Amino acid sequence: MNSDQIFHLAAIVVYFVAMLAIGWYAYRHTTSHKDYLLGGRDLSPWAAALSAGAADMSGWLMMGLPGAIYVSGLVEGWIAVGLTVGAWLNWKVVAPRLRAYTEISGDSITIPTFLENRLRDRTHLLRIVTGLVILVFFTFYISSGMVAGGVFFRDSFGSSYLAGMLLVTGVTLAYTLFGGFLGVSLTDVVQGTLMMLALLVVPVIAVVRLGGPGETIARLEQIAPDHLSALGGSALTGAATLTIVSALGWGLGYFGQPHIITRFMAMRDVAQASSARRIGIAWMLLSMGGAVSGGLIGLVWFTETGEPLDDPETVMLAMSRVLLHPIVAGLVLAAVLAAIMSTISSQLIVCSSALVEDLYRIVARRQPPVRRLMALGRGAVLLVAVIAALLALDPQDSILGLVSFAWAGFGAAFGPIVLLALFWRRLTAWGALSGMTVGAVLVFVWSALDTGLYEIIPAFAANLVVAVLVSLATARTRGADRAVIDDEFDRTVAVVHGRSTGRGGAAGDDAGDALAGIPGTASDTAALG
Template sequence: MAEQMYQLISIILYMAAMLFIGWYAFRRTSNLTDYMLGGRSLGPAVTALSAGASDMSGWLLMGLPGAIYLSGLGEAWIAIGLTIGAYLNWLFVAPRLRVYTQVSNNSITIPSFLENRLKDTSHLLRVASGIIILVFFTFYVSSGMVAGGKFFQSSFGLEYHTGLLIVSAVVIAYTLFGGFLAVSYTDFVQGLIMFLALILVPSVGIFITGGFSETVASIRLADPTLFNFVSGVSVVGIISSLAWGLGYFGQPHIIVRFMAISSVKETKSARRIGIGWMLLSLLGAIATAFVGVAYFQQNATELADAETVFIVLGQIIFHPLIAGIMLAAVLAAIMSTISSQLIVTSSALVEDLYKAVFKTTATDRQYVFLGRVAVLVVAIVAMILAWPNKESILKLVSFAWAGFGGAFGPIILLTLYWKKVTVKGALFGMIAGAITVGIWGSVKVLSSSLYEIVPGFIICLVVTYVVSLITYKENPEITREYYETLEMLEREKY
């Protein structure tokens, strides 16, 4: 009981800090650009860690260590694919998207950028993009809330719905009032907590298991195949795992960070910080799994749930107060993703659906109010979906990642690097990619053989390219913005 009390104190302090950051961001939010994009004022460290924290979720501290604990390095191919994809995203998308969104009518969301970039007067592209974001992210947010409810249930013995309400209330509070700045600042802090926890647990754990050599020997004794990258993995399985990296180019809650950084020059520093954070965190997660294998082999005990290896080791190694911080790291991973997805879904509702469909003019204060209402509405719908505690919702995470990657990824890349993309090309490509992912992902024979993001990405790329070639007509404004973007990048000497 005393141990749980110490851990609960750590969690309460963590949540209080998140609410304080939300209040601080609220004081700095005065217009819609502030609320949806932080006034394009983020520094490189905040941009990098907020992108990383919103991306990784509970997978980094629970899913990956659990998979490595059970199957070894054969499960590391997804981490390799994600690292390569994240690096290429920072290198090729971040600088151009930062400049292009500013040049193209100061776009503050991905759908508004696509409309402004391609001069779509019909608003079809913007509305279709907004609907895709709204649908996928509502379920995405719901899956995070389910994870939060289960976290409190497994860690403190609270009833699932009580945990769900606690997590939802705190995330909604700081996202609702502080907007994008609150989400980014809290993600930065959460990213630091996750990073420190993933370095501390395996580092201290190695000493407990007798040092590096003794730890490796114990792992080999438990299962000599755990260090084998290809044990039990097929070539198609490796391709599917690596293909997760393709998803980065189309994830709205990640690439929106590139739009918010203070200047294009800062993207280089942000890339180094972000990839450094990601590499060390992933290595820490893998090392945690192996230390867990060694520890439980040496003590001749079994771990009931492999995905709890990080949490259990933290509780064994550290004082309950520090172990509480380890628990806060898991909660940070869950909450950072929920908040990022909430703010992007809110922007899709207000900026891309409400303003585009109703064509109303309102003051910034009114739009910010509508943004906060949108956060609340989406959160309530997500909570309703999460209430029954169905596992099927959690399975939608990988499906949603593929959906965004297949529907948006090729279009983002083409609009940034090819001036002949057309509205029809982007619209047909987006729809074709989304449908391909939907069909492939729902047919068990297909989805079990190859991850649906691969055919979705390829189909979207081919359709967008072919239809754009057929429908292309020179537009002086598009051409001017395209070359203005290149000139700005050159001036900034990125």
């Protein structure tokens, strides 16, 4: 190991220690099962925004997007456009209602529990199926992140794949296991900030070294003029249109990603959604802009200097090694790890909630004590991590390609149902279950057909249509349930539009006032559910 690698490793050790320290802090402030799975609904706008962003982006932002731009140019940037628009709509449309509705409807702390309470599903079938879908998809999703961590250490430091994978898994597991949702969210704030700074600093220094923005663009126009075209330099053909539509379709996935929308549920109150949206979208625009510009500037840099670049996805890392002091370049490497680990930890918490809150509590004959629920939550995190690590032992069996597939799966299965549950009072449990099933199955079918159109688009549309039609055909909710459903829906609308006060409503009101004295809330509705 040379001196530069020692500096790099020292920076990563500092990063690991910081993550573990935050996890310990969160452990000291986690006293209940609700704290462990949802942070006590006490996230600030900054924490909610940066946590959602860091959980969302994974290593794709640090490596995948710059590499794609390096190879193909701005035509690959349509995914970034689709994701940014989808994230803005998610914060604008879903966040306020989900924050209010999940508290009003039985104080639900997971998406499956919310759907069961909201739709009065006494069979528990909807909650079980939703929990199982989350569990299966995320176990493989987590495994792909562990593989990425192993490959990162192997390629960056020459270590064995297994040692790198186990190290990343161990540190991530430690702060997630003990810190729970709060630990994950607080580490995400640090990780999200680190990712953004790395994506901004490296391109800026490269541009300065290349002679400024004007000179850099002029050189790029000489080297690869098509890279500056949003159509790749070609006419808008049918194939190009299909590619652009598919890329924009990624934005549909946001409405159904459990590890992202749980951040909305964890905010202190509805009024903070606006501030969190502005922070989150600003972070996203800066980070996306840095990733896109990094790919373009990297092409100019490595063409002009003649330095070799074996893997385009390492363009940001390779530039950081050349342009920055080794200890700062080590922090850029840590930012890549941050992107990987923040997503893994968020998904581990969602899997824990699926196992304990959505499956175990259904079969438990009585309400388990708080200490047992917290122990079970940590045990579930450990169990899922072990299974995912076993799947990741052989990198040849990795499913890194499942990242886009899982995004489509979650988005098509859950996205339309979440939107209908929040905005259409006539949705029924059978409508939700039917739509969810059709959406998930069609993702598999459409992917196998290989039509060139991203599978989330037809699957999302089919889910929406089926859920509406089946709901209209099965709208036979009993009178008492109908009255409570309508009451909860109306009170949610009132809270979101500022006509109600308290913890779920306007900022600054005392905790608990939103539901106090209102018939049919929390405990009352739980009894009816």
